[in-house]
Amino acid sequence: MGPTRLLALVRKEFLALFRDPKSRIILIAPPVLQLLVFSYAATLEVRNVEVMVLNRDAGHWGSELISRIEASPQFRLVQHTDNPIELHEAIDRERVIAAVEIGPDFSRDIEAGSTADIAVILDGRRSNASQIVAGYISSIAAGVAADTPAGQRLASVRVGTLARNWFNPNLEFKWFMVPGLVASIAMLVGLLVTSLSIARERELGTFDQLMVSPLRTHEILVGKVIPPILIGFVHITLFILAAVWIFGIPLRGSLLALYGAAFFYLVSLVGFGLFISALAATQQQAILGAFLFLVPAMLLSGFATPIANMPEWLQVLTYVNPLRYFLVIVRGVFLKEIPLAEVVAETVPMALIAGVTLPAAGWLFRSRLE
Amino acid sequence: MNSLRRGRTRRLVALIRKESFQIVRDPSSILIALVLPLILLFLFGYGVSLDTTRTRVGLVLEETTPVTLDLAASFQNSRYFDVTIGHDRREFTADLVESRIGGFLVIPDGFTADLTAARHPAVQVIVDGADPNTANFVQNYAAGTVSTWEAQRAAERALTATPLSVQQRFWFNPELKSRNFLVPGSISIVMTLVGTLLTSMVIAREWERGTMEAMMATPVTAWELLAGKIVPYFLLGLASMTLCVVLAVFLFNVPFRGSILALYALSAAFLMPALGQGFLISAVTKNQFLASQLALLSGFLPSFLLSGFIFEINSMPIVIQYISLIVPARYLIPSLQSVFLAGDIWPMFLRSILVLVGFGVVLFAVAIRKTAKRIV
Numbered sequence: 001m002g003p004t005r006l007l008a009l010v011r012k013e014f015l016a017l018f019r020d021p022k023s024r025i026i027l028i029a030p031p032v033l034q035l036l037v038f039s040y041a042a043t044l045e046v047r048n049v050e051v052m053v054l055n056r057d058a059g060h061w062g063s064e065l066i067s068r069i070e071a072s073p074q075f076r077l078v079q080h081t082d083n084p085i086e087l088h089e090a091i092d093r094e095r096v097i098a099a100v101e102i103g104p105d106f107s108r109d110i111e112a113g114s115t116a117d118i119a120v121i122l123d124g125r126r127s128n129a130s131q132i133v134a135g136y137i138s139s140i141a142a143g144v145a146a147d148t149p150a151g152q153r154l155a156s157v158r159v160g161t162l163a164r165n166w167f168n169p170n171l172e173f174k175w176f177m178v179p180g181l182v183a184s185i186a187m188l189v190g191l192l193v194t195s196l197s198i199a200r201e202r203e204l205g206t207f208d209q210l211m212v213s214p215l216r217t218h219e220i221l222v223g224k225v226i227p228p229i230l231i232g233f234v235h236i237t238l239f240i241l242a243a244v245w246i247f248g249i250p251l252r253g254s255l256l257a258l259y260g261a262a263f264f265y266l267v268s269l270v271g272f273g274l275f276i277s278a279l280a281a282t283q284q285q286a287i288l289g290a291f292l293f294l295v296p297a298m299l300l301s302g303f304a305t306p307i308a309n310m311p312e313w314l315q316v317l318t319y320v321n322p323l324r325y326f327l328v329i330v331r332g333v334f335l336k337e338i339p340l341a342e343v344v345a346e347t348v349p350m351a352l353i354a355g356v357t358l359p360a361a362g363w364l365f366r367s368r369l370e
Numbered sequence: 371m372n373s374l375r376r377g378r379t380r381r382l383v384a385l386i387r388k389e390s391f392q393i394v395r396d397p398s399s400i401l402i403a404l405v406l407p408l409i410l411l412f413l414f415g416y417g418v419s420l421d422t423t424r425t426r427v428g429l430v431l432e433e434t435t436p437v438t439l440d441l442a443a444s445f446q447n448s449r450y451f452d453v454t455i456g457h458d459r460r461e462f463t464a465d466l467v468e469s470r471i472g473g474f475l476v477i478p479d480g481f482t483a484d485l486t487a488a489r490h491p492a493v494q495v496i497v498d499g500a501d502p503n504t505a506n507f508v509q510n511y512a513a514g515t516v517s518t519w520e521a522q523r524a525a526e527r528a529l530t531a532t533p534l535s536v537q538q539r540f541w542f543n544p545e546l547k548s549r550n551f552l553v554p555g556s557i558s559i560v561m562t563l564v565g566t567l568l569t570s571m572v573i574a575r576e577w578e579r580g581t582m583e584a585m586m587a588t589p590v591t592a593w594e595l596l597a598g599k600i601v602p603y604f605l606l607g608l609a610s611m612t613l614c615v616v617l618a619v620f621l622f623n624v625p626f627r628g629s630i631l632a633l634y635a636l637s638a639a640f641l642m643p644a645l646g647q648g649f650l651i652s653a654v655t656k657n658q659f660l661a662s663q664l665a666l667l668s669g670f671l672p673s674f675l676l677s678g679f680i681f682e683i684n685s686m687p688i689v690i691q692y693i694s695l696i697v698p699a700r701y702l703i704p705s706l707q708s709v710f711l712a713g714d715i716w717p718m719f720l721r722s723i724l725v726l727v728g729f730g731v732v733l734f735a736v737a738i739r740k741t742a743k744r745i746v
Contacts, residue, residue: 026663115535118537127420127547127548138536151534158520159493162493288662
């Protein structure tokens with residue numbers, strides 16, 4: 001294959017890409033929106049919690065517990081009530097996520113050295129958040145318990161738990177989300193650019209012109225594949241810079257390993273993109289096809305929720321998802337100083353996927369021509 | 371006058387029929403109204419789970435005594451952990467770096483002596499902070515397991531173990547299945563796709579092809595045009611929703627404790643802003659490609675991210691909390707989850723319906739103005 005011919009084709013692809021307003025939108029809008037919305041809004045942290053308390057206890061310990069809840073940084077609003085119906089309504093209508101009920105014997109039980117009960121009602125409609133809130137309330141209660149006379153007697157024999165958070169000492173959700181965005185944005189842009197490229201030529205009728213040119217079919221395909229890969233690298237680079245400079249996320253591992261793995265990641269994605277492109281007759285269909293691929297690929301990758309939580313038959317499906325492997329590498333390189341052997345172990349499956357998708361897309365492309 | 375009205379009705383019915391034919395014939399509408407909802411529902415029913423049931427953890431026994439073995443046994447019996455036992459913490463370091471385990475627990479050397487001598491014995495919990503949600507759960511469950519173990523030991527010796535005991539009751543969803551709130555939430559995403567994405571694309575196509583101008587040259591008024599387009603998509607949206615609800619209840623076993631009336635009232639109210647937005651997008655862009663992009667960015671993404679569907683709105687930065695106030699799905703999702711899990715809570719539902727209809731009216735008014743302007 002003549003390098004000049006290929007170069008000319010790649011140049012033409014870039015020109016077409018930047019001249020077409022639709023493609024320009026694809027290159028700019030999703031990345032910016034993802035960066036802003038995902039990194040700030042997509043958090044499973046639970047803060048600014050609103051709770052209601054019903055305190056029937058007249059003694060010291062009931063009000064001690066409440067003032068500690070009020071002082072806790074995770075809680076924003078602590079409403080007081082003495083009416084159980086109001087408490088039920090507040091939970092029902094999602095005005096609060098949790099309600100704490102303190103019984104009339106609370107302080108008396110504590111002074112007498114017997115176990116005092118606190119009832120916590122939580123909204124199971126938001127079971128993830130409410131379990132975290134339950135954890136907050138339990139640890140506040142444990143703090144109160146430690147200060148009671150019985151608690152002080154028991155203090156030295158109580159078994160504590162010392163938590164250490166490796167890789168992310170304050171458990172900041174952004175440290176989880178932003179490296180994931182580096183991987184997902186490359187997928188979004190790379191896939192959209194590829195899947196639109198052939199569909200656009202078909203729609204405009206320039207595809208036939210390309211076919212009657214002296215270019216061979218595989219040359220056309222290679223010319224279509226190179227621009228999205230380069231653009232993917234540009235987006236990955238921009239997002240790495242944003243992660244480090246804007247979000248202050250540590251970059252502990254080897255950038256070289258990350259870029260090496262990114263190449264295979266992008267090639268495997270472009271294979272999927274070409275596949276969609278070969279199937280779609282219009283840009284409209286290409287967009288829908290890309291969407292149909294992207295949503296499952298994002299959800300079944302470990303991007304938002306762990307793969308280990310999925311049923312096993314569905315975990316099998318994640319093995320053909322390049323994002324799954326690249327996420328491990330990106331998060332590993334950012335936070336964990338992941339060993340090179342592990343990077344290689346995660347890169348091999350992506351190379352295999354690329355080895356299947358690219359020839360398959362080429363075959364489909366050719367067979368659609370005839 | 372009478373014949374004029376009859377003529378209008380006939381015109382409207384003819385328009386609705388025309389639109390319905392177009393829907394049925396167009397493969398992309400089948401894709402969005404039928405295939406996409408099924409895929410989304412399956413993904414949220416099976417694929418996306420926040421339930422950290424049985425996290426894999428390591429347990430390092432730096433000393434082996436009857437006491438530490440007993441504590442290890444309670445970790446092994448916990449339904450939250452899948453425990454691998456080791457004797458050196460270095461055994462698990464690589465597993466943690468490579469995300470094969472969510473964390474590891476260390477019962478340190480000297481634990482038994484500390485316990486008998488009352489020298490503040492402690493179990494170390496080392497978690498993978500790279501996944502903060504799982505890390506939180508491992509910490510909470512580890513602390514819970516330790517205190518249950520203590521309570522059992524104290525009970526054996528007739529001692530008061532804990533001065534305070536917290537009784538947790540999770541209403542509406544006692545098994546704490548995240549599927550129970552994710553599946554109802556995903557139904558609102560499906561309605562957003564049908565209402566906003568499909569509608570905006572189809573109408574934008576009419577603008578693109580010039581058939582919209584052709585329609586405007588006929589005696590049909592902007593209102594009739596709108597109604598003729600809205601009614602079929604409104605019904606299609608309700609049909610998609612019904613399909614999802616049937617699957618949610620019979621396939622995913624999500625309880626349905628409210629009334630059918632409330633379900634349809636809420637869904638109908640939600641489809642108004644969804645369709646209004648779709649119509650407005652098509653009138654502004656007049657281009658299929660731009661319309662689909664705008665519909666995904668202004669419809670799908672906010673419904674997904676800024677609605678409280680998965681991510682708690684209260685935890686977001688204050689600016690984003692204000693932005694979320696204009697996302698219609700934010701008003702639907704809590705009510706939809708309640709219809710499934712809690713039953714009819716009409717004061718909450720009526721407030722949602724009112725807000726949604728309000729959004730719908732505003733969006734339609736703007737969309738009609740935009741459409742009318744095009745003619746002049």
